Structure formats: structure tokens, C-alpha cells
Amino acid sequence: MTAPLPxxxxxxxxxxxxxxxxxxxxxxxxxxxxxxDVRIDGPSQSPYEGGIFKLELFLPEEYPMAPxxxxxxxxxxHPNIDKLGRICLDTLKDNWSPALQIRTxxxxxxxxxxxxxPDDPLANDVAQRWKEDEPAAxxxxxxxxxxxxx
Numbered sequence: 001m002t003a004p005l006p007x008x009x010x011x012x013x014x015x016x017x018x019x020x021x022x023x024x025x026x027x028x029x030x031x032x033x034x035x036x037d038v039r040i041d042g043p044s045q046s047p048y049e050g051g052i053f054k055l056e057l058f059l060p061e062e063y064p065m066a067p068x069x070x071x072x073x074x075x076x077x078h079p080n081i082d083k084l085g086r087i088c089l090d091t092l093k094d095n096w097s098p099a100l101q102i103r104t105x106x107x108x109x110x111x112x113x114x115x116x117x118p119d120d121p122l123a124n125d126v127a128q129r130w131k132e133d134e135p136a137a138x139x140x141x142x143x144x145x146x147x148x149x150x
Contacts, residue, residue: 047141051149
């Protein structure tokens, strides 16, 4: 028997449905209300434009005192996202605050797609290429988006 869902999670889930964020959808699993299938549209004017990226989001028992666990399921060429889909984002680690919500996290990830940060990499090879030849890295990101995010 699982513990009842905290009221905060119920309210956040209801708000995600009632007030969807442009370019983001999060669908809760029927069998586990702490687990979400997330879809983020690649932001316009970014190398990910036109792509549809699937992510998994899981709220641990400690949430909101601990950040949600989020990872990309769709392969992506990005200096802050590794081959396993893990995301290097300060709000998911050291800068997490219980004041943040699921929608804030998803908006932060969407913003990360608009502005990759090769100075705080998770995928060192991608970050290195981004620094040495940004146009080529952006071109690779576009190709990966075409191949994996359609």
C-alpha cells in the first residue's frame, strides 16, 4: 500500500493540466502519480527547434525538500545533457528550493535548450566541440534533433 499523495503534488499536477505551459506537456502515470511523461518542444531560434523531446520526471518521497529526478529519454546533442539523458542544471542540484515547482523545473529545462552552457558541462566532449567550433556543434545538434526528436 503506497502512502497517499501529498496535497502539494496533487495541486501542482492539477495546475499543470489546468494551465499548461506553452511547448511543454506533462502527463502523470495512472499507476504511479509521482511519475510523469514529459514532452518539451524544441524552442524556436534554437538548434532544437522543430524537435519533440521526451523526458521522464519522478518526484521522490522527499519532494519538495528534494528536487525531482528528471532525464531526457530522447537522444540530444547538448553540452549540459549526457548520453544517459541526465541534466546538469543548478536547480536540480545545489540550487534546489522547496519553493520551486514541477512547472518551474520544466521551464528551466526548456530555457536550457535555448541557451546551452558549455562552461558547466555534463557532456565534456560536446562542450569542448561547442567551445572550439560552435557552428559545427549547432549543426550536429540540429541533425540529432532531426534524427531523434521527430
